[in-house]
Amino acid sequence: MTSHPARSFLSSFPAASEADWRARVDAALKGAPFEKKLIAHSYDGLAIPALSQRRAGAQAVLPARGLAPWGIAARLDHPDASIANALALEELEGGADTLVLSVAGSPFARGLGLPALGPAVLDAALKGVHADLITLRLEPGQAEDAIALGLWLKAKGYAPAALKVAFNLDSSLPGDVLAKTIRMLAGLGFSGPFIAIDGRKAHEAGASEAQGLGLMLAEMVASLRALVAEGFSMAEARAAFGITLAFDQDQAFGIGQARAARRLITRLDEALGLAAQATHLHGETAWRMLTKRDAHGNILRTTIAAFAAGIGGVDSLAVLPFTAALGLADGAARRLARNTSLILMLESGLADVLDPACGAGTLEEITDQLCHEAWRIFQSIEAQQEGALKGHPAALANGVIAAMIEKTRIARARAINTRRAEITGTSAFPALEGADISVLLPARPVPQSGPLASYRLAEPYEVLRDKAEAMANPPSVFLANLGRIAEFNARASFAKGVFEAGGIKTIGNDGFYEEGGTNLVALTEAFKASGARLACLCSSDALYLEEAQDALLALIASGAEAVFMAGKPGANEAVLHASGLAGHLHAGMDVPAFLVALLERHIG
Numbered sequence: 001m002t003s004h005p006a007r008s009f010l011s012s013f014p015a016a017s018e019a020d021w022r023a024r025v026d027a028a029l030k031g032a033p034f035e036k037k038l039i040a041h042s043y044d045g046l047a048i049p050a051l052s053q054r055r056a057g058a059q060a061v062l063p064a065r066g067l068a069p070w071g072i073a074a075r076l077d078h079p080d081a082s083i084a085n086a087l088a089l090e091e092l093e094g095g096a097d098t099l100v101l102s103v104a105g106s107p108f109a110r111g112l113g114l115p116a117l118g119p120a121v122l123d124a125a126l127k128g129v130h131a132d133l134i135t136l137r138l139e140p141g142q143a144e145d146a147i148a149l150g151l152w153l154k155a156k157g158y159a160p161a162a163l164k165v166a167f168n169l170d171s172s173l174p175g176d177v178l179a180k181t182i183r184m185l186a187g188l189g190f191s192g193p194f195i196a197i198d199g200r201k202a203h204e205a206g207a208s209e210a211q212g213l214g215l216m217l218a219e220m221v222a223s224l225r226a227l228v229a230e231g232f233s234m235a236e237a238r239a240a241f242g243i244t245l246a247f248d249q250d251q252a253f254g255i256g257q258a259r260a261a262r263r264l265i266t267r268l269d270e271a272l273g274l275a276a277q278a279t280h281l282h283g284e285t286a287w288r289m290l291t292k293r294d295a296h297g298n299i300l301r302t303t304i305a306a307f308a309a310g311i312g313g314v315d316s317l318a319v320l321p322f323t324a325a326l327g328l329a330d331g332a333a334r335r336l337a338r339n340t341s342l343i344l345m346l347e348s349g350l351a352d353v354l355d356p357a358c359g360a361g362t363l364e365e366i367t368d369q370l371c372h373e374a375w376r377i378f379q380s381i382e383a384q385q386e387g388a389l390k391g392h393p394a395a396l397a398n399g400v401i402a403a404m405i406e407k408t409r410i411a412r413a414r415a416i417n418t419r420r421a422e423i424t425g426t427s428a429f430p431a432l433e434g435a436d437i438s439v440l441l442p443a444r445p446v447p448q449s450g451p452l453a454s455y456r457l458a459e460p461y462e463v464l465r466d467k468a469e470a471m472a473n474p475p476s477v478f479l480a481n482l483g484r485i486a487e488f489n490a491r492a493s494f495a496k497g498v499f500e501a502g503g504i505k506t507i508g509n510d511g512f513y514e515e516g517g518t519n520l521v522a523l524t525e526a527f528k529a530s531g532a533r534l535a536c537l538c539s540s541d542a543l544y545l546e547e548a549q550d551a552l553l554a555l556i557a558s559g560a561e562a563v564f565m566a567g568k569p570g571a572n573e574a575v576l577h578a579s580g581l582a583g584h585l586h587a588g589m590d591v592p593a594f595l596v597a598l599l600e601r602h603i604g
Contacts (some may be wrong), residue, residue: 021051042253043408044210046369052361060355061259061367063313064278069351070309071135071316072341073098073282077113078328078440081124084114089128090331095342098135098316101125101149105141107454108200110287111444112328116141117148119155131156135164135316137282143169143181146194150185160189166242166280168196171219175226182227182240193242193280195223203246204288204454206409209257210370214377215392215401216243216261217268221382222392224272235274243279245314247305248286254305255357256366258283258312263371264378283314290325291458293465294425295437298322299336306340310350311357317341325456327439377404402451409455416457417590419497426458427591430465430500460592461501467599468503475599476505478532480555480563482518482539482547485511491566492538498585499536502595507532518547524558534598536564536585545572549579556580562601 022034029037038050063070074091076099078084088099104113115121117140131153140146146167154160167185169178182194197220199212207215220241227237243261247254258281266276285305290298299322306319319337321329329337345351357363381401386394395401415421422428448454468475477499481488488511496506507530512522527535535555537548548565549572555563562582569576569584585594 018051018053025050042210043208043411044370044373046210046366046373048252049362049365052365055359055361055364058359058364060358061262061313062354063262063315064280065315067354069345070314070341071098072096072338073100073135073137073284073316073318074334074338075100075102075318075320076125077102077109079104079112079115081114081121083440084125085127085129087331087334088125091334091338092129092134094335094338096134096338098137098318099129100137100139100318102139103141103145106139107446108139109141111446112441113139113141117145117152119148119152122149122152131165132158132163135166137166137316138168140167140169143173143177146181147184150188150190154188161191163190165190165192166196166282167192167194168198168242168244169194171195171197171223175223175230178223179227179230179232192240194240195242197223197241197243199243199245200284200287201452201454202405203248203286205405205452206288206412206455207405208408209250209253209260210373211377211404211408212245213257213260213264213370213374214381216245217264217374217378218381218392218395220268221378225391234272238269238272238274238277241279242282244282244284245309246286246288247283247309247312248289249301249304251304251308252363252366253370254308255312255363256370258309258314259355259357259363259367260370260374262313263367264374267371267375280315281313282316282318283309283312284318285309285320287320287324287454288456290320290322290456291423291426292325292462293434293458294431295322295326296435297425298325299340300424302337303340303344306344307350310341310344313355323437323439325443326437327443328441330438330440333439396451399451405451412457413460414590417460417592418588419591420588423458423461426461427501428497430461430497432500432503432505464501464592464595464599465503474505475503475534476507476530476532477534477536477564478507478527478530478560479509480523480527480535480537480551481509481511482523482537482551483511483543484513487540487543488538491540494587495536495538495564495566495585498589498591498594501591502599504534504595504598506536518551520551520554523551524554527555527560528558533559533561534564535560535562536566538566541567541570544570548572549575552576552579552581562598 040048072095074096076084076088102109102113103117104115106113114125138146138149146169169181197216199216202212202215224237228234265279269276285302289301302319309317319340321333321337323329323333381395382391384394384400386397389397419427425431479492481492499506512519537551552563564582565584568586
């Protein structure tokens with residue numbers, strides 16, 4: 001047998017070891033610490049290795065679906081059941097095999113959703129739908145919605161035992177309500193899952209991956225205790241559960257999250273003295289990463305998230321339409337969401353290999369670290385006691401869970417506000433001229449309160465954009481570029497990004513350099529012709545020492561209400577502020593705080 005040409009070619013290169021790579025890296029770093037430069041950390045503080053060897057003997061983490069592809073879930077959430085039905089049929093004809101009945105009152109209906117379920121609503125919403133050929137997932141507004149769905153399916157002549165229905169009762173419901181509802185549905189012949197351990201709640205409140213997984217375990221154990229107290233055996237109670245997780249654009253941690261979830265559930269079964277059970281893992285692309293501005297960027301975010309969920313081994317997946325933050329998606333946006341899964345599965349073949357991450361060094365390391373940290377968090381929550389409450393309910397009551405998530409939420413918000421973590425189209429490369437995007441119904445904001453209040457990461461910037469655009473005289477900033485393009489370009493681009501992230505238009509130019517320096521007359525004439533009321537100096541530190549003060553005074557004399565500087569003033573700071581400099585922009589600044597002050601003091 002002849003060798004493959006590529007293998008023959010590669011064999012001519014000497015084998016490289018990790019030590020060889022490290023030696024070259026250390027030389028390139030020129031004394032800078034390897035741990036700070038090339039070892040990143042998650043919001044859990046978990047180290048992300050820069051380079052990992054393939055892990056020999058790694059054990060695959062298998063999905064409950066076995067060799068079948070993951071289910072493609074479409075949300076049924078229009079308040080008009082007849083319109084919801086038309087959308088459902090279109091989704092099923094387009095390739096979806098799972099319908100998510102999101103009912104008004106569910107936190108995930110987001111102010112919309114089907115009316116409370118009953119025969120008339122279900123007749124209209126599921127007209128022409130063959131429930132025995134698909135999977136139904138419920139997002140109930142109340143426990144009665146689950147009972148109504150079960151009774152309706154039974155009345156329509158379906159054999160409940162043959163149906164695939166996830167009723168997804170909220171695990172925080174009182175134990176007696178859960179027990180009564182499960183017994184009624186089981187009495188009709190349904191096999192569940194009946195209860196959802198829904199990681200979306202913690203994720204939307206700001207939890208990290210390990211925190212979400214630890215809370216998943218704690219929440220499940222609390223519900224198991226409640227059901228056992230109502231007369232269920234531990235095995236009967238355990239069989240009632242399904243898992244839902246949110247996946248965002250952090251691809252590696254998304255893959256690790258799904259794999260860790262299965263390992264942790266298996267470990268919990270062992271701790272409970274039960275045989276490992278196959279648990280349905282449903283995924284949804286994350287609500288918190290979606291943006292209203294430059295919404296087409298959401299297509300990239302949801303594709304990355306869907307890739308991670310698929311590689312990680314979800315059993316079913318709902319890709320949120322790219323317009324979801326704006327309102328109820330139309331057919332075109334739903335088709336794009338649906339096709340994301342179809343393309344990943346059918347064209348990219350992601351579902352053809354069971355656990356393709358198995359053995360990949362970095363992904364195995366992330367999975368391991370998430371398991372260890374999640375189990376630690378789970379144990380810390382289990383140790384909580386508040387009166388008669390224990391574990392998860394106690395940690396909710398005494399604020400331990402809220403404080404844990406809040407710490408992470410603040411750290412993430414700080415990274416986003418300082419643009420160390422960028423949101424493309426919102427905090428980075430914002431598009432002021434947005435495309436017209438249609439939705440069937442506009443979003444209906446739901447008042448948020450409590451320790452698990454939902455939020456989206458882009459909201460601080462979106463509030464600023466809304467405020468700026470609502471002004472009668474839209475703000476703009478003239479970029480006062482000093483020197484040659486090479487001297488001002490980097491800071492002019494930086495300033496443009498900062499101002500436009502708050503909806504403040506910038507007016508750029510190629511500079512006003514002449515032999516000997518910047519032509520301030522040309523600069524000030526261009527400023528006056530621009531119609532801007534604000535200006536921002538942009539150049540190098542060296543040129544600021546020579547020209548910044550003169551340019552600042554010239555712009556103020558030309559009518560600038562405020563003049564800023566891109567970069568720190570350095571040795572000239574006192575002189576520049578005394579001359580009227582309103583402030584400066586720099587890397588690591590709190591961008592929303594700066595823009596709020598600007599809008600209030602100079603425009604509002």
